[in-house]
Amino acid sequence: DQQVKQNSPSLSVQEGRISILNCDYTNSMFDYFLWYKKYPAEGPTFLISISSIKDKNEDGRFTVFLNKSAKHLSLHIVPSQPGDSAVYFCAASARGGSQGNLIFGKGTKLSVKP
Amino acid sequence: GAGVSQSPSNKVTEKGKDVELRCDPISGHTALYWYRQSLGQGLEFLIYFQGNSAPDKSGLPSDRFSAERTGGSVSTLTIQRTQQEDSAVYLCASSPFRTYEQYFGPGTRLTVT
Numbered sequence: 001d002q003q004v005k006q007n008s009p010s011l012s013v014q015e016g017r018i019s020i021l022n023c024d025y026t027n028s029m030f031d032y033f034l035w036y037k038k039y040p041a042e043g044p045t046f047l048i049s050i051s052s053i054k055d056k057n058e059d060g061r062f063t064v065f066l067n068k069s070a071k072h073l074s075l076h077i078v079p080s081q082p083g084d085s086a087v088y089f090c091a092a093s094a095r096g097g098s099q100g101n102l103i104f105g106k107g108t109k110l111s112v113k114p
Numbered sequence: 115g116a117g118v119s120q121s122p123s124n125k126v127t128e129k130g131k132d133v134e135l136r137c138d139p140i141s142g143h144t145a146l147y148w149y150r151q152s153l154g155q156g157l158e159f160l161i162y163f164q165g166n167s168a169p170d171k172s173g174l175p176s177d178r179f180s181a182e183r184t185g186g187s188v189s190t191l192t193i194q195r196t197q198q199e200d201s202a203v204y205l206c207a208s209s210p211f212r213t214y215e216q217y218f219g220p221g222t223r224l225t226v227t
Contacts, residue, residue: 013195
């Protein structure tokens with residue numbers, strides 16, 4: 001039973017355009033969400049996060065949107081660059097301010113074409 | 115500064131043998147996590163250490179899996195009597211106290227033949 005779902009295994013976007021990666025979750029107790037980027041043969045790298053008390057967080061070209069009523073979040077990358085080509089994982093936590101393990105989706109492979 | 119390091123980077127072992135995977139977290143990080151990623155899957159939580167507290171072992175798939183964290187720093191994940199389904203990339207992560215963001219090492223690719 002997947003609590004965090006990334007329904008698109010892959011996405012292809014032209015350089016300079018917007019990339020939108022989607023993530024759905026089922027556990028209403030999740031209170032913090034993170035996006036990680038992973039290149040082949042490397043560990044995941046933290047990209048951006050959002051608390052459940054917010055609906056948007058922006059960091060440079062990356063923006064994460066959270067729709068709690070729909071249990072949906074998305075990562076927007078504008079403008080997309082070839083170096084953004086990687087696997088993107090959505091992750092969630094339900095620890096209410098304490099630490100604990102993250103629940104990950106299966107990832108979406110983004111390809112940005114020059 | 116130095117990130118999370120893991121060794122070995124690759125390990126090939128025969129079915130039935132024991133293996134040990136090592137993780138060196140970022141200095142000063144109090145929490146340490148082990149995950150694994152099987153082919154085509156997301157990251158699966160295995161075990162979590164926080165300071166001197168008892169570890170959260172709820173993700174370990176069987177009693178063949180165990181982990182230690184010595185002196186609040188280095189951790190070793192041990193898999194006894196390896197099976198082919200244990201083949202995966204084993205990832206270690208650490209984080210500072212009371213921080214959600216986890217910092218991952220490069221992983222150990224385990225292949226059981």
